[in-house]
Amino acid sequence: MEFLTRALRRARKPGGGVPRRPFLIGLAFAAAACGPATSPGPIGASGGSLEFEGSWNAAGRRHTISLGEDRLGSIVNLKGTLLLTGPGRPGVGFQSEVIGLTDSATGFQGRSVWTDEHGDQVYSALQGEGTATKNHVTGTVLSGTGRYAGVTGSYEFSWQLVMEGEEGAVQGRAVDLKGRVQPGPAAGGSPR
Numbered sequence: 001m002e003f004l005t006r007a008l009r010r011a012r013k014p015g016g017g018v019p020r021r022p023f024l025i026g027l028a029f030a031a032a033a034c035g036p037a038t039s040p041g042p043i044g045a046s047g048g049s050l051e052f053e054g055s056w057n058a059a060g061r062r063h064t065i066s067l068g069e070d071r072l073g074s075i076v077n078l079k080g081t082l083l084l085t086g087p088g089r090p091g092v093g094f095q096s097e098v099i100g101l102t103d104s105a106t107g108f109q110g111r112s113v114w115t116d117e118h119g120d121q122v123y124s125a126l127q128g129e130g131t132a133t134k135n136h137v138t139g140t141v142l143s144g145t146g147r148y149a150g151v152t153g154s155y156e157f158s159w160q161l162v163m164e165g166e167e168g169a170v171q172g173r174a175v176d177l178k179g180r181v182q183p184g185p186a187a188g189g190s191p192r
Helices: 002-012 019-033
Strands: 050-066 070-084 094-105 108-115 121-128 136-144 152-164 169-182
Touching: 050 094, 050 152, 070 169, 094 121, 136 169
Parallel strands: none
Antiparallel strands: 050 070, 050 169, 070 094, 094 108, 108 121, 121 136, 136 152, 152 169
8 A cells, every 4th residue: 555655646746757637638548549440331321323443453373274275274363452442432442352263265254252441341243254365354243241231333344464473373453443333222222
């Protein structure tokens, strides 16, 4: 108990430590700032469609097999970052993951998941022409979780291979990424 009494006397003396009132106020602000992060509400509460543009960079692996003369089949698994711009964007930044199958004769089919900083996700199906000269890809937004629940829409881009390394390592980016999403019923959009 004597230790506590000495500490309180020292706090009252000029220059005797940290003044209690500013210290307690600072402690209260620090505690409030460290509180749990809250997830933002559903996207597009106004109910209109949201247009966006952005950049998408990804790296991963590709495994390729021969399907006969001048025909190749590949499976890809890519992870990267997706950054959206524009006043109607549904979110700012996402971690992305894509899995897909490319056939040099028929094109590309894939699936993608985008995860935002709160863990909410957007799911989409991808379809593309799949050749080096015809690399246009379209995405159909299927749904989502959290603030993206019930969202639908579409987007498009051209895929540009940036690097192809040993043992199937690949890196690329989306060029001219643009799209539009319609919020789900929970956000004020129309029901499907």
